[in-house]
Amino acid sequence: MHEHDLIVLLPRLRRYARALAGDAGRADDLVQDTLERAWAKSALFRPGSDLRAWLFTLMHNVHVNGVRRRSPLDAGGARPPGQGPGGVEREDTLAALADPAATAEGDAAVSDIGRALAQLPETQRVAILLVALEDMSYQDIASIQQVPVGTVMSRLARGRERLRQLLDGTGGPASLRVVK
Amino acid sequence: MNVPELPEEVLQAHVDGRLDPAHAEAVAAVLAAHPDLAARVAAWRLQKASIADAYASLVDEPVPARLVQAASRPAAAASTAARLSALPWQTRFALAAMLAGGIAIGWVVRGALPTGGSGPEAAVAALPRDAAIAHAVYSPEIRHPVEVAASEQDHLVGWLSKRLGRKLVVPDLAAAGYELVGGRLLPGNQGPAAQFMYQDATGRRLTLYIRVEPSAAPATAFRFSEQGTLRVFHWIDGSLGYALSGEFDREELLSIATRVHRQIAS
Incomplete structure (x- = not known):
């Protein structure tokens, strides 16, 4: 699994996540959880098989299981732009340029x-x-x-x-x- | 309301354009005789197109840095630390003792072994990867592909040369069919890096990534690597490392890389 292959799929993962989760912040959290799981399970990915299908499967499971890295208290709650849960500054510098x-x-x-x-x-x-x-x-x-x-x-x-x-x-x- | 010769899976496949032409024609003929059903099929098609439209702009949005970070291969050190912390303390203690012994042995034999992951070789290996990531992040941008556009080329070259502390040359690739779009400053692993973006008449983009290499880095010939669908030629010339990236076949990219190299060297 090459990181470049993951990176080129990012816009599409984000698009689907946004449509699935509705809210932009939760959608990006879903993408991030999916990527972390992908690296944790990268040994299970068969080289040459369809990476997109595999990632969408992972994302689906993350979404369905409600596996969340962050505390449930943060889920769905309004948070100030540029701030992550707990007031930690998020590294959304590229997003801020949007x-x-x-x-x-x-x-x-x-x-x-x-x-x-x-x-x-x-x-x-x-x-x-x-x-x-x-x-x-x-x-x-x-x-x-x-x-x-x-x-x-x-x-x-x-x-x-x-x-x-x-x-x-x-x-x-x-x-x-x-x-x- | 339902038409027996058009089961729901056939209708849905028809909406999605997944029937072979003969089958699709037959379905269209049946639909012509059932205006109600034909109207529903048309509405489903329209709805599918509006979903695609509604979310289309999200694909062109810049990807947040934290996601690019998460997509990048986790550092070996981090995963080692995670694995270590998952071990019971007795095992960790034993490992620490073994490591201490290993370090002592390593100190004695260090002169006899090739340098490890942090030497100049490793820095050279990171060059095409970093260039490919920068290409993947910025080349799909519609609105903000560059920080400074080609219309301000003198300012662009002066600014980036100043930041990298070297006189940069922007190759002219017009003869190969590529016009300069502009450039931007990027964080490299050992200081600032520059990216110049080019585009042909069809909108196909290639990027030239330049950064200062540590003084120990030896000059190299062209090296080719593939990062997914992206292909990269990189080389080191003087104190600068160059990487040319694009979704091209190897020969085409090599001919452009040769052109770039010739102009920079002269």
């Missing part, structure tokens, strides 16, 4: 469909995001979610139909719908 206008613009665009996605059961949201953002094969999604391909297909079908209703405004409250 054009704030571009970021705000991106977040505004994300919010509309993001809100609708957030109402889906996570299993459906994951399948939809991996296809839409990563163009991942159904087979790879099935192995990430540890279910048969048929289950991925029905998650896609139900999730997309539900999303259509939500975006049409004909969906009604999510709580009234029986979802598996």
